[in-house]
Amino acid sequence: MTGPEGKAEKPRLTGMLGRTIRHNLARLRSWLNVKYYRFMGIKIGKGVFVSRHAHIDVRRGKISIGNDVHIGGGSYVLSHAGFRPTKEGEETVIEDHVRIFVNCVIFPGIRIGKNSIVGAGAVVMKDVPSNVVVLGNPARVIQNLEENP
Numbered sequence: 001m002t003g004p005e006g007k008a009e010k011p012r013l014t015g016m017l018g019r020t021i022r023h024n025l026a027r028l029r030s031w032l033n034v035k036y037y038r039f040m041g042i043k044i045g046k047g048v049f050v051s052r053h054a055h056i057d058v059r060r061g062k063i064s065i066g067n068d069v070h071i072g073g074g075s076y077v078l079s080h081a082g083f084r085p086t087k088e089g090e091e092t093v094i095e096d097h098v099r100i101f102v103n104c105v106i107f108p109g110i111r112i113g114k115n116s117i118v119g120a121g122a123v124v125m126k127d128v129p130s131n132v133v134v135l136g137n138p139a140r141v142i143q144n145l146e147e148n149p
């Protein structure tokens, strides 16, 4: 069978199999990432997905991640500023069911409330309430998910 450009189309079954393998490899990679970050002292709940190219700061400070959180590729969750000592009790907290899309930066000491979504490329420098979408640099609330689910 040929496609619109005259190239031979891959059989659908091969495509589906490829997707399933890629999906399961990503899950395996995330499972290993979560094990590694827990070993390094990060508190991480259940059902958390940490993409292959996501980074969680393990050098200094504290980070706590709730259940069913997804962290997309290229995103950084930071726990220390680098130019000043970590403040007493400072902790970066990502509550349950938060989605952090690709290439975000979560600053140290920030709390992201339950169910909130951090849009691709956002730089989060202030606490994010629950049930909102934040976008941009610096990240701002652009939608309340309770009003517009």
Ligand SMILES: CC(C)(COP(=O)(O)OP(=O)(O)OC[C@H]1O[C@@H](n2cnc3c(N)ncnc32)[C@H](O)[C@@H]1OP(=O)(O)O)[C@@H](O)C(=O)NCCC(=O)NCCS
Pocket: 072, 073, 101, 102, 117, 118, 119, 120, 121, 122, 133, 135, 136
């Ligand atoms: C959070 C997100 C899902 C919101 O999508 P959405 O609700 O469909 O938003 P829309 O596409 O309707 O855009 C609404 C407005 O926000 C802007 N916008 C959308 N995403 C943006 C982003 N990441 N940063 C800055 N502005 C953004 C749009 O330009 C649009 O502005 P306008 O009203 O002036 O035209 C989307 O921003 C996002 O981050 N997608 C990335 C998904 C991803 O990372 N996938 C890989 C998963 S691992």
